[in-house]
Amino acid sequence: MSKLCIEGDTPLFGEVEIQGSKNSILPLLSAALLCKGICRFYHVPEIQDVYASIDILNYLGAKVTFENHRLEVDSTTLIRSSIPETYMKKMRSSVLFMSSLLVRLGKVEATKPGGCLIGKRPIDYHLQVFEAFGSVVELKEESILVRTKELIPTVIELKFPSVGATENALIVAAGIEGTSVIKGVAREPEVLELCWFLEEMGAxxxxxxxxxxxxxxxxxxxxVCYTVSSDRIVAGTYLSACMSIGGRICLRNAPIPFMNPILQLFASMGAEYKAYEDTLFFTMKKRPVAIPYLETAPYPGFSTDMQSIVMAMLARADGVSVIKETIFESRMEMIPYLRKMGATIFQEGNQAVIYGINQLTGCKVSATDLRSGAALAVAGVGAKGLTVIDHYAYLSRGYENIAKDLVQLGGKAWIAS
Incomplete structure (x- = not known):
């Protein structure tokens, strides 16, 4: 089992190029099945969730090639309308293939999707979308069957601005003749990117x-041919690491228009930054100032994906911070490990109070999901001594090579078996 090792307490001075966005490419790969032809993607991150999506595409009958961040999908012929548990359990985003299969083949059967265990994350929102477009949903003991004689344009109002449900609704609406209205949608940058991609396809x-x-x-x-945007969460992770220990870093190919919420937050805590097109220069000269209260919310609010990562940085902030998680009820599973490193954090339900301290101490910890692993990496950068993070596989779901990136930024990190 691979581990991420970090020798911390060294200010960061360096630069790194930000990889393609995990949360963008996954819905785009599903949407690619809407056309009976070839879609080519550039700047695709070489991460485990992309490889899991490729496994699904191959199983369905599509022809896929992936090399040097270039991915080609030929979906001229699809031979299956079901997705076995073997593939569905690997990641949450597998549910997005249900919409494109429904459009192409009129039916889809799948087990409940997997991914990180960060809460209940019900699939109900997605099924309500399919029903609104004229599908019949049958809940079986081991799977979900969705079928339709004909998908019809509709007006639907989402009960919650779920990113995944919004993306499934967009994929169905774009792939059928006529006009649909989708109300209460998520406005995350990845949703915007799916819209732009669907417009390139002709919608x-x-x-x-x-x-x-x-x-x-x-x-x-x-x-179509399409270049995937850079990953704002990866960029935010490296900014958080710099916030934790100080330094001056440069992010190349940064998705700056999508980073305003996190940049404004960090500026209020003492950071300085300058942006030139897609290049971001970021400086932190002192301990970050604590945040009196921070609450996760749908975009443009504070991202739930950044919550645990920012909390790790706040463990070394000057003062007392409060974070409330409103999206996923189990986003704070890394708190016991931060405490093991010396952090003073009190948790009650979905709210945490963080009393910042001068120094964390490296030790052996374990990632429990993708973002908790990133949070522990940020803590490790700011900690004195060696931090060893078990279950590196979680990190490889969303980061191409976080150890290599930290080294390029001036840190000391490596992968050990």
Whole structure:
């Protein structure tokens, strides 16, 4: 079992190029199945969730090639409408393939999706989307069957701005003839990117970036070439590491337009930054100032994906911080490990109070999900001594090579077996 090792307490001075976005490419790969042709993607991250998606695409009958961050999907022929548990349990985003299969084949059967164990994450929102477009949902003991004689344009209001449900609704609406209205949508940058991709394929979408989308779909969509945006969470992780220990770093190919919430937050804590097109210079000269209260919320609010990562940085902040998690109820599983490193954190339900201290101490800890692993890496950068993070596989789901990136930023990190 691989481990991430970090020798911390060294200010960061260096630069790194930010990889393609995990949360963008996964829905794009599903949407690629809407066309009976070839889609080519560039700047694709070489991470485990992408390889899991490729396994699903191959199983369904698509032809896939992936090399040097370039991925080609030929979905001319699909031979299966079911996704076995073997593939579904690998990641949560596998549920996104249900929408494109429903459009292409009129039915889809799948088990409940897997991924990180960070809460209940019900699939109900997705099934309500399928029903709104004229599908019948049958809940079996071991699987979910969704079928339709004909998908029809609709007006749907989401009960919650779920990113995944929004993406499934967009994929269905874009792949059928007619106009659909989707209300209460998620406005995360990855949703915007899916809209742009679907428009490249031939659909037309009004009010992109707003809470109500009007989608003019087509039965026949075109294959396209598309460059994936950079990963804002990866960028935020490295900024958090710099916040934790200080230094001056440069992020190349950074998704700066999507990073305003985290940049403004860090600036309020004492950081300085300058942005030039897609290059970000970031400086932290002192201990970060504590945050009196921070609450996760759908975009443009504070991202739940960044919550645990920022908490790890706040463990060394000057003062007392409070964080409340409102999206996923189990996003704080890393707190016992931060305490093991010396952090003073009190948790009550989905809220944590962090009393910042001068110094964390490296030790052996374990990642419990993707973002908790990133949080422990940030803590390790700011800790004195060696931090060894078990279950590196979680980190490889979303980071191409976090050890290599930390080294490029001036840190000391490596992967050990």
């Amino acid at each position: 037309s979408i009004e009010h992109i970036g707003e809470s109500v989308l009007v989608v003019h779909g087509l039965k026949k969509l075109n294959g």
